[in-house]
Amino acid sequence: MTELDKGPTGRRRGRGARERILRASxxxxxxxxxxxxxxxxxxxEAGVSKRTAYQHFxxxxxxxxxxxxxxxxxxxSGVFDRADLTPRERILAAFDVAPTTPLCPYIATAVELHDPEHPASQxxxxxxxxxxxxxADAAREAGAADPQQLGEQLALLIDGAAARTxxxxxxxxxxxxAVAAVLLDNAITAGDAR
Known part of the structure; x- marks a missing residue:
């Protein structure tokens, strides 16, 4: 931060305050x-006053x-919108998560808030x-027999892997x-048998 970014009291100016608040959060x-x-x-942490924070949120x-x-x-979108992968590869790419990735923020937030009506829980x-x-859409493209069920099973696997990690x-x-590949291959084989 340069001196031009600071106000007369030495605090950061309001420009970019929303982004700083979000980064700090x-x-x-x-x-x-x-x-x-x-x-x-x-x-x-964001270098803003509470008044500024409440102006933005x-x-x-x-x-x-x-x-x-x-x-x-x-x-x-970095997984499902990739045209260079087959539907099966896109599904399996959803499981390619760095081991250092922290717990899914959606799971962590829902668990911590305890309120199903909280805007963040929703x-x-x-x-x-x-x-x-x-x-499920990718499973349908891959030829799965019951893409909705497979989509739910795969989502459960992702969430379970995040929590277990x-x-x-x-x-x-x-x-x-590996479990997803078996489920996917079985669902595609069942779809081919139809």
């Missing part, structure tokens, strides 16, 4: 959890929902449903990918 919510992060700490609930929206608003639920739909501190995604 991504860091702090991941490291400390939503409940463990107070607005005072978040504002200090009506409250912490709105900030948490926007925090989730920023992760993947297009629902795994967003997490919608996102998880959208992942299952994208998996976090709990046992070891990468569970390779095993989940």
């Amino acid at each position: 991504q860091q702090l919510f991941r490291e400390q959890g939503i409940g463990g992060t107070g607005m005072d700490q978040l504002c200090a 009506a409250g912490k609930d709105e900030l948490v929902a926007e925090y989730l929206r920023r992760f993947d608003p297009s629902v795994l 967003y997490a639920r919608d996102y998880k449903r959208a992942v299952a739909v994208r998996l 976090r709990v046992i501190n070891a990468d569970a995604f390779p095993t989940a990918a």
Whole structure:
């Protein structure tokens, strides 16, 4: 940060405040959890006043929902929109997650909030449903006998691998990918038999 970015009191100017708040929320919510992060700490990390934070977000609930929206608003487009992969390869690419990736922010948020009506819980639920739909669409393209069921099974495998990786501190995604390949191949064979 240069001196031009600072106001007369030495604090950062308002320009870019929303982005700084969101960056700080991504860091702090991941490291400390939503409940463990107070607005005072978040504002200090972002270099903004609480007044500025509340000008951009009506409250912490709105900030948490926007925090989730920023992760993947297009629902795994880096996987499902790849034209260079077959539908089967796209499905298996969804399991190609770096072992250092922290627990899925959607799962972590829903677990921590305990409120199914919280805007962030609703967003997490919608996102998880959208992942299952994208998996089902790819399964349909691959020729699966029951693409909706397979999409739900594969979504469950992804979420289970994310949780298991976090709990046992070891990468569970390779095993989940192997199970996914078996499910996928069985579903495609059953679809071919029709």
